[in-house]
Amino acid sequence: MLTYIGRRLLYMVPTVILISMVAFVIIQLPPGDYLTALAAQLSQQGQSLDHAQLVTLEHRYGLGQPIYVQYGKWIWAILSHGDFGQSFEWNRPVSALVSQRLPMTIVLGFTTVIFTWIVAFPVGIYSAIRQYSPGDYVATTLTFLGVAVPNFLIALVLMYLGYRFFGLTVGGLFSPDFENAGWNLGKLLDLFSHLWVPVVVLGAAGAAGLVRTLRANLLDELHMPYVVAARARGVPERRLLFRYPLRVALNPFISTIGWVLPTLVSGEIVVAQVLSLPTTGPLLLESLESQDMYLAGSLILIVSVLTVVGTLISDICLAWLDPRVRLRYK
């Protein structure tokens, strides 16, 4: 097991390095460099950079030096003291901005994954063991829809319905009263009363996909000779199901976090924009629109690395559950 984790961690290193390179390239893509943009912005406000500041900044970002030096300085600042650079749109360090938004993103992602499981598990099992029953048809139709409807459209429709029929403004994660309040029980409850909308919207596609996988896997498994043999020996149906086929069919449940997470993060951006959630998504969009590249690049880096870490965790869980996975890497 430890060898497996070690190997998996080693595999992660090149991935993370590659991600950081891609993020850095995105930072560098827009024409002009950070300093020109900053100087332009300051002069707009009637200020100007004095020479000393200019030199410090130039040194800090390694501007004017070869690209790999700039990359090195950027990554070193992040690794050594968590300095992601400065957002000139907000005039604050990127790390401060990100740490403000990131927890909500993680809470949202985590809750959504849990929600997906809770929904997909019973529905998937039901539609497999009652194949071609009315319930199965309903579930299958819903999963087809869940995969086909872009999740921001669900959000839009929900918002419209809430507004049209209940006079509600669905959106945000907190009521205005709690927006700036400190954390207490009231705020927590308020958060949960808002959180379900984005969770349902985001979880729909993932849950639909999971139901389909679970159904397909379980159906394959249920017709295996060993199941027939066990049934012939009089093993009760319930025990028969839970004993082996379900355990085998559950594997993709764990491993799919690997692909649920990337789609979740992608979906989160659009949905958060529609529902105006205080997560990283809208921040990333704003920063890209205003070409606030250090913020944008850092967000892409952080979100991608988090996804990779999430995938790693799911892989480790899978290896823990399934000896075949763990032994393959021996």
Next chain:
Amino acid sequence: MSVQTTLATESITDSEPAQTAADEVAVARQWRLVWRAFLRHRLAVVGLVVMVIIYLVAIFAEFVAPYSATQFNSDYPYAPPQRIHLIDHSADGTHVGLFVYGYKAKLDPETLKSTFTVDTSNRIPLTLFAHSTQPYRMWGLFNAHLHLIGPKDGHTQVYLLGADHNGRDLLSRLIYGTRISMSVGLIGVGLAFVLGLVLGGVSGYFGGRTDTLIQRVVEFFMSLPTLPLWMGLAAALPSSWGSLRRYFAITIILAIMAWTGLARVTRGRFLSLREEQFVTAARLDGNRSGRVIFRHMLPSFTSYLIASLTLSVPGMILAETSLSFLGLGLQEPVVSWGVLLEDAQNIRVVATAPWLMLPGVAVVIAVLALNFVGDGLRDAADPYKR
């Protein structure tokens, strides 16, 4: 059933066209069998019909749309959809024929917003194959006046699906958007297909170290959340680029992320086929790698490939829609479903003009249809499922 299965495997292994023997044994080419199995899949057939209609609309957009995508009328901002009626019972008797009722516009003196009510006294007759006053250039080749449906009097304006904030006809824009959205899917998948087929094929056929390397790259791409990267790349496109250049750039960006799935499929197929006896036989006969791949291996899974191609088009369409919806993908004056949906981002707009969400319905229909066709093809292409 069993006869069919053996026939299917025979026609797979036999790369030469099956000669129709004089004694008329039931001989069917692989494609025939796939088609037959496909027809048994009801939803897939429905999906195919819908898909063909959508692509026809996309191809003949200029003709199908009542107006051009940019024609506007500032008198009718957010005019609601007009229902097509057949029978009218008015004071001067009963009229039969295609028509819609006109609007009565009322300007709110405080908010300066127009509200529209249906005016049953004003009947606007419609006709199929209507002549419009403004000519359009069909495919940019020749001028034409004919529209599939439109008002009899070319000077009046009808909004069958409502209007946007500039009084542009949503139906026409939706139809022009079909062309862009569907072609982004096709071209993008075409690009991804080339990448995926070559890399996946190389990976699966040669195996060993090449395989490991390519698989690492694929895993890298698969572990990334795609949208943030797309956004980053799309945001970096120079704003000075023309709409056509931007269109291709966006398509390429989408394809960069989409090839991995196809590469996986191709590799898997190659890996399993490599061990098949007919491939070994072909190799022992002295065929070079290229010939073994293209003449012997590829034909046995083209139908399978087409299925996975069909299944990856919807992903492309959804991706383009999300990207344009966020304002980072295609941009006006290019009209795609995502660009149209961008108008519907604001809850206040959606509340006054819910029909602006209709492009979303188009997305759902297209994605569903393509998914059904893809699923049907995949099942039909698998000889063991027949």
